Amino acid sequence: MELRLLVTFEKVATVLSFTRAAAELSYAQSSVTGQIRALESSLGVELFDRLGSRIRLTDAGERLLPYARQIIELAQEARSVVVEPEEPSGTLTVGTMESLTSYRLPPLLEYFHHRHPGVRLALRTTIGDETRQALRQGTYDVGFLMEEETGHPGLETAVLAVEPLALVAAPGHPLAGVAVATADLVAQPLLATEPGCAYRDLFERELKALGEADFMEFGTIEATKRAAAAGLGISLLPEVTVAAELAEGSLVRLAWEPPFTLRTQLAWRSGKRLPAHARLFLEQARRLVSEQGGRG
Known part of the structure; x- marks a missing residue:
């Protein structure tokens, strides 16, 4: 099996599109199709089911995929061990989330844009289980x-910062300016981003221990903040995402401290030797993200 065929197969299997794979690999679509057919011919099996305009992996394709990823990673590792460029370069696919992309990562992204233009950062917005699974799968x-939690099976992590949280509401809210107990929050209108976000899930767990807690979901932090400022309810959000609104007075912080602590972390698959540009990303994330947040 030729390495280039496995690279093409892995890309098609990841994005499930010949057209998108061709664009990301800078190939003509006919080249991608030809390489997949050549790999299928050499193995004597079909790797994809063609369903009109859609494709999906066959059972054989599912079995091949983890091996293809291991072979590709070993080849990349071997190359980096033998020849690491003086100037780090390459594509780094990064799982991130709205709160970090918008409020923590701009200095890190600016650093790479200006200092290391050879490093291409491909940001993918996912949270929690999705991010961890994507890291394990490569x-x-x-x-x-x-x-x-800071320990995750199959992953190595670097804790970058403690992430303070703030319970916020519109000015004039009945709970503003008074001591707030968790029991006081159960009957309040609650606003939140989507399930799967750690601070929302932990907040919901605390409230449901005392009774029913119904959340009005707004999907994004920006929409949730606007709803809170409009007086629709209260919301628990990372402090960094509401700092401007607290400073200008469109939101107020309620006197309730979460009984849990979140930490912003950077994770990668256990046993994977990070190439030079990934190690540089980790180093600068530790420096720039940690400077913004509380050190944990």
Whole structure:
């Protein structure tokens, strides 16, 4: 099996599209199709089911995929051991989330854009289980997590910062300016981003221990903040995402401290030797993200 055929197969299997794989690999679509057919011919099996305009992996394709990823990673590792360029370069697929991309990562992204233009950062927005699974499968090279736990099976992590949380509401809210107990929050209108976000799930767990807690979901942090400022309810959000609104007075912080602590982390698959550009990303993430947040 030729390495280039496995690289093409892995890309098609990841994005499930010949057209998108061709674009990401800078090939003509006919080249991608030809390489997949050549690999199928050499193995004597079909790797993809063609379903009109859609494709999916066959059982044989599913079995081949983890081996293809291991072979590709070993080849990349061997190359980096023998020849590492003086200037780091290459594509780094990074799992991230809205709160970090918008409020923590701009200095890190600016650093790579200006200092290391040879490093191409491909950001993928996922959270929690999705990010961890993508790291284990090799779909992501590194991924940011904002979670209570710092140990994750199959992954190595570097804790970058403690991530303070703030319970916020519109000015004039009945709970503003008074001491707030968890029991006081159960009957309040609650606003949140989607399930799967660690701080929302932990907040919901605390409230449901005392009674029913119904959340009005807004999907994004920006929409959730606007709803809170409009007086629709209260919301628990990372402090960094509401700092501007607290400073200008469109939101107020309620006197309730979460009984849990979240830490922003950078994770990668255990046993994977990070190439030079990934190690540089980790080094600068530790420096720039840690400078912004509380050190944990």
